[in-house]
Amino acid sequence: MDKKIIYIKDTSFALDRTKDVHAILLNGLRDRGMQDSVQAVRVADIGAYNQGVVVKVLPDTTYYGVKDEDLGRILDAVKQGTVVKELAARKEPGQLRIVLRNCGVIDPESIEEYMANEGYQAIKKVLFGLKTQDNTIDEMKKSGLRGRGGAGYPTWMKWNFAKKMASDQKYVICNGDEGDPGAYMDRSVLEGDPHSVVEGMMIAGFSVGASVGYFYIRAEYPLAVERIQKAIDQCYANGLLGKNILGSDFNFDLEIRLGAGAFVCGEETALIASIEGKRGAPHPRPPYPSVKGLWDKPTVINNVETLANVAYIINRGGDAFAKVGTQTSKGTKVFALTGKVKNSGLVEVPMGTTIREIVFDIGGGVYKNKNIKAVQTGGPSGGVIPKDFLDTPVDYENLQKLGSIMGSGGMIVMDEDDCMVDIARFYQRFCFDESCGKCSPCRIGTAQMLGFLSKIAEGRGEIGDLDNLRRIAQSMQRAALCGLGQTAPNPVISTLRYYEDEYRVHILDKKCPSKKCRDLLSYKIIPEKCKKCGLCFMNCEAKAITGNKDDGYIIDMNKCVRCGRCFEVCKFKAVGKE
Amino acid sequence: MQEDKLSDDIKNIVKKWEGKKGSLIMILHDVQNIYGYVPRETSLQLSKYMDVPLARIYEVITFYHFFKLVPPGKHLVQVCMGTACYLKGASELLHELRDILGVREGGTSKDGLFQLEVVRCLGCCGLAPVMKIDEKVYSKVGKDRVADIIAEYEEEQVAK
Amino acid sequence: MSKITKESLENIAKQPKKEENNWIKVGMSSCGIAAGADEVFKVLTEEVKKRNIPVAVKKCGCVGMCSVEPLVEVNVDGMPQVTYGRVNGEVAIQIIEEHIHNHRLVNDHIYDIQVKK
Numbered sequence: 001m002d003k004k005i006i007y008i009k010d011t012s013f014a015l016d017r018t019k020d021v022h023a024i025l026l027n028g029l030r031d032r033g034m035q036d037s038v039q040a041v042r043v044a045d046i047g048a049y050n051q052g053v054v055v056k057v058l059p060d061t062t063y064y065g066v067k068d069e070d071l072g073r074i075l076d077a078v079k080q081g082t083v084v085k086e087l088a089a090r091k092e093p094g095q096l097r098i099v100l101r102n103c104g105v106i107d108p109e110s111i112e113e114y115m116a117n118e119g120y121q122a123i124k125k126v127l128f129g130l131k132t133q134d135n136t137i138d139e140m141k142k143s144g145l146r147g148r149g150g151a152g153y154p155t156w157m158k159w160n161f162a163k164k165m166a167s168d169q170k171y172v173i174c175n176g177d178e179g180d181p182g183a184y185m186d187r188s189v190l191e192g193d194p195h196s197v198v199e200g201m202m203i204a205g206f207s208v209g210a211s212v213g214y215f216y217i218r219a220e221y222p223l224a225v226e227r228i229q230k231a232i233d234q235c236y237a238n239g240l241l242g243k244n245i246l247g248s249d250f251n252f253d254l255e256i257r258l259g260a261g262a263f264v265c266g267e268e269t270a271l272i273a274s275i276e277g278k279r280g281a282p283h284p285r286p287p288y289p290s291v292k293g294l295w296d297k298p299t300v301i302n303n304v305e306t307l308a309n310v311a312y313i314i315n316r317g318g319d320a321f322a323k324v325g326t327q328t329s330k331g332t333k334v335f336a337l338t339g340k341v342k343n344s345g346l347v348e349v350p351m352g353t354t355i356r357e358i359v360f361d362i363g364g365g366v367y368k369n370k371n372i373k374a375v376q377t378g379g380p381s382g383g384v385i386p387k388d389f390l391d392t393p394v395d396y397e398n399l400q401k402l403g404s405i406m407g408s409g410g411m412i413v414m415d416e417d418d419c420m421v422d423i424a425r426f427y428q429r430f431c432f433d434e435s436c437g438k439c440s441p442c443r444i445g446t447a448q449m450l451g452f453l454s455k456i457a458e459g460r461g462e463i464g465d466l467d468n469l470r471r472i473a474q475s476m477q478r479a480a481l482c483g484l485g486q487t488a489p490n491p492v493i494s495t496l497r498y499y500e501d502e503y504r505v506h507i508l509d510k511k512c513p514s515k516k517c518r519d520l521l522s523y524k525i526i527p528e529k530c531k532k533c534g535l536c537f538m539n540c541e542a543k544a545i546t547g548n549k550d551d552g553y554i555i556d557m558n559k560c561v562r563c564g565r566c567f568e569v570c571k572f573k574a575v576g577k578e
Numbered sequence: 579m580q581e582d583k584l585s586d587d588i589k590n591i592v593k594k595w596e597g598k599k600g601s602l603i604m605i606l607h608d609v610q611n612i613y614g615y616v617p618r619e620t621s622l623q624l625s626k627y628m629d630v631p632l633a634r635i636y637e638v639i640t641f642y643h644f645f646k647l648v649p650p651g652k653h654l655v656q657v658c659m660g661t662a663c664y665l666k667g668a669s670e671l672l673h674e675l676r677d678i679l680g681v682r683e684g685g686t687s688k689d690g691l692f693q694l695e696v697v698r699c700l701g702c703c704g705l706a707p708v709m710k711i712d713e714k715v716y717s718k719v720g721k722d723r724v725a726d727i728i729a730e731y732e733e734e735q736v737a738k
Numbered sequence: 739m740s741k742i743t744k745e746s747l748e749n750i751a752k753q754p755k756k757e758e759n760n761w762i763k764v765g766m767s768s769c770g771i772a773a774g775a776d777e778v779f780k781v782l783t784e785e786v787k788k789r790n791i792p793v794a795v796k797k798c799g800c801v802g803m804c805s806v807e808p809l810v811e812v813n814v815d816g817m818p819q820v821t822y823g824r825v826n827g828e829v830a831i832q833i834i835e836e837h838i839h840n841h842r843l844v845n846d847h848i849y850d851i852q853v854k855k
Contacts, residue, residue: 005818005843007851022845043848044806044823058818059853104765104801104811115742115750124747181660184701184769191767192799219607219644221701223768239741246744257600258607260642263698277600279641295599338662338703345704346802379661412661426664430698436641563673702769704804715772 004038005058006078009046012053018042021053024068028075038078049342049364063087095362096324098332099185099308100348103192108227111234114195120240122311123202127248130314133163136207140310142318144330149175149266149303150381150407150483152329152396155310158300161290162208165298170210173294173301174201175271176217176224179263180379181430183410185334185346186304190217190224193308194231198254200307202245203314205252208300213252216271218259229256263380263434267482268293268301270436281438282482303408305334325351329395339376339412340367347411349394356390359413370415374498378407380427380434381487383494384420403494405487419516420499421506425453427491435485442485445476449492458519461507469496515577518562522578523555529574536566536575587612588620592627602630602638606645615646651686651693653731655679656710660699663707667721671707672696674721678728691735692728758813760793762786762833765809767800773807774826781830782810793838806849814838821850 008025010018025040046054052065055074061083063074070087077084097103106113114120130136140156147153162170174197178186190197201213217225232254235241243251257275264270265280272294274280293299309331313321322330329351335358338344342364349358355375359365366372374384383404385392392398396406414423432446449472452465473489480486496503505513512520525536525545532552537545544560547553555566555575567575591608595601605624609616616639625632639645657663657672672683675694679687683696702708705717709727716727764770764779783795793814803809806823812833813819820843822833829847836842 003841005851007843007848039842041843041848042845043851044846045849047850056851058851100802103799104763104809106798107796108799109797115747118751120742120747121751124744128744178701179698181664181699182662182703184699184703187701188767188769188800188802220697220699221768223771239743246742246747258604259644260603260607261644261698262642274603275600277602277604277638279637281641336703338706339665343803343805344662344706345804345806346800348802376661410661412665414665418665426661700768700772702772702804704769705772705807708772715768717772 004078006038006040006055006074007043007046007058008040008053008055009043010053011046011049011051017053021066021068021071024071025075028071032075032079034075034079045343045364049360095348096332096350097348098312098321098324099189099305099334100192100346101312102196103188106193108192108194109230111195111231111238114193118311118315119195120199122314123199123206123240124246125314126203126206127246127250133207133209136203136314137163139314139318140207143309143313143321144318144325145306145309145313145321146329146396147303148305148309148333148406148408150378150405152406155302155306158290158302159204159207161288162210162298162300165291167298169212169295169297170208171294171297171299172201172204172208172210172213173271173275173299174213174215174307175266175268175301175303176215176221176228177259177266177271178218178221178304178408179266179434180381180408180410182338182379182412183336183408185336185409187221187224188346189304189308189334190221191227194224194227195235196311197228197304197307198231198235198241200302200310201254202241202252203310204300204302204307206250208298210300211251211253213254214275214294215254215256216259216265216275217256219261220259225256225258232256262436263430264436264482264484267484269482271301272299279436281436282484284481305409326393326395328397333394333406333409335409335411337363337411337413340370340372340415340418341365341413342367351395352393354391354393355385355411358394358411359390363413366413366415368415370417372413373416373418374414374420376404376412376414376423376491377410378405378490379410380430381405381483381490382407382410383490384414384423384498386498403490403497405490417514417516419512419514420495420502421453421457421512422514422516424492424495425450425457428453428488431484431488435488439479439481439485441476441479442481442488445472445480445485446488448472449489453492456503456506457512457517459506459510459517461503463504463507465507466496466500466503511578521562521564522557523560523562523564523567524557524576525553525555526574526576527552529572531572531574533571535569535571539565539569541565585623588623588627592624602628602635603642606635606639610645613649615649618647652691652735653711654693654695655728656695656697656700657683658698658700658702658706658708658710659696660703660706662703663699666706668707670721671709671719671724674724675709675728678725691731758794759815761813762793762795762838763798763811764795765800765807765811766797769800769804770807770809775808777827778808778810778825778830781827782834785831785834789834789839791834791838803849809849812837814841817841817843819852820848821852822847823849 010016022042029035048054055063055066145155262280265274267282270280270282289299332348334348337347372387374386376384428450432450435442435446437443473493476489532549542561544556621635681694686693709716808825810822810825832844836844
């Protein structure tokens, strides 16, 4: 390095003084004659949040909560090559990248770059080192890897069931029908590291004795489709797919099939119907796909993230993988951290990391410094986790205990402005739209529940509706045909479990405490604050505001369409909303 | 649309998937890529060439949200209604688009220029709320930006 | 390209991993492209060519920091490996002029700094 580097960021939530501190640092450097040997740089993100001014000195010293008067001491220490011990801080919380190990590191369109990063070493090890299906499955068993698509079924057991079936033809399928609105880790892996998923498919194929594999990918992900196709083509051109792979007697072919916008196709029996070119309607299990799947042949279906773990496990060994995570849930999980969080994005953490660490230490806390209300996981099949449970370590069992599920890994942060009735209604509308209509508990149940929720959100709710919602939810859980129908009531059940008060206020007081449900809002002009500027009057398209610049203005709630325009345009906060 | 041309395209597509099991959905994707929707004549022809009952083809088309039976507007406006976008104001965005374009979701504006659609998650949750016009994605769209964005496309049309 | 064999994979595994320097990577997944990575990639390739700088401009997948896309990662000799976020054409040129040419980091756009071992 030709220059020493100091970098700084004010991580206070309230006022960002990064520029001021930077100026002080520059002066300090000049005073000490260090301006040419040290560069002080302002960064946009320093990996710590709400810690005041953070100063880092390369290579590895970090100071948190630095006061202006401390800066001189830090610079002196830099000059002498020492550390100000009483200010230097602990290590930061880290992510651990297994699934995303190559994402953002290699060129996804280059098989050479993948191979330079342990690529296709795992399939070689399987074919020539582990040699047998049993050894490979045994390695997966040691790893403790569980399906990352939702239910968390042990991957090795799935493979083993299909392996044990005697059949002239078996299939493996990669489920890339990422339907949870709010999760996109599968897209990211398919786009950023397609070869690792291809290699995972090859190993799955070998282990169960399948010679054909299908990628089932959403049509909404054109770039993912393009990159997987490129990866497959490169493999064929290099003899990694087709007959006698790497000179062994293992034959394997891969093909892509596109989804066409149906959430239910993420359910494995519906997905199989869709690959067969039919409507994506599920059928009852058993028989499970590992017994009777695609074209009635034994079939293994794994999710993208699951498959992206496989090559890593084989390369490093199942035992090494099992060292990461909790007792029951091994390895890492990728979350799509979104919603009202400062740094939304993909986060990969060891299982057992707490929700608080994910949202606050990695995600940087809540957007616009509001208060967190809850976190939603598992999408339309999951539930909300209230802020009281933020210290729960994330694994399959813990989330289930709280009434949610791991799901595919959407983690949506909600703040005090988010209304739980509205959230439940949002997910219920989704499930209603996406219900395939084959079984009546789901077809009718989702419609009925949506009806009750709308009624409550629109101010027509009755107290008996809550019992009705609970009864329908229970019947759906018991009687619906597939996973989508059985889990569709979860968002309603979990919001009712933790936020029944909020439902009651909607029903009894006809008010929305979070001021979200449009029909329950009322606007009024607060005369003490109003400057009679007339801006609200001019902006009211519904002509619900009357008055003039002398007498002031009033809002007629009978005419008001609750668009909120007056509330937004008022510069004096003189329009009240409740 | 010329009958002969149509048949050639269809023949090529069917040939491409010949011998592959369960290819109907992939064939419909290819058809929609050419025409922007699945014309009824095409379905009739597919039924003939593939020896599949028309009802089988229609049951698939109508089951999946992705396939369209009527020609879409010139520009496809998609509003993402994933959870992240919803929380960050996608429904206000949709209301604004409905007002400006004068259509509801699934509809085509009177001038035939815009087709308004709601989609489930474009996978850009970090950029919420997101809307997409044709291939271009607009990220972190406040409802005050919508009119300007739409106007760009209208001006481009006038300029032609 | 010739076919990959068991032996060629063994050879790759035996070779010590080369740490390549002097590259710029642009995150080009859907989210990056949506935020304008295409434009940034174009500017960087053109500028590198125009100024005849010995730096490779590459595409890569998504590192996960979606809210600050487009992301550009820079690794040149004598400098730590730096990830810049919210990059536009203007910042891309600053990266070339300041970071790569003058060996000075660009203010206000850094999201990650990694020290090379």
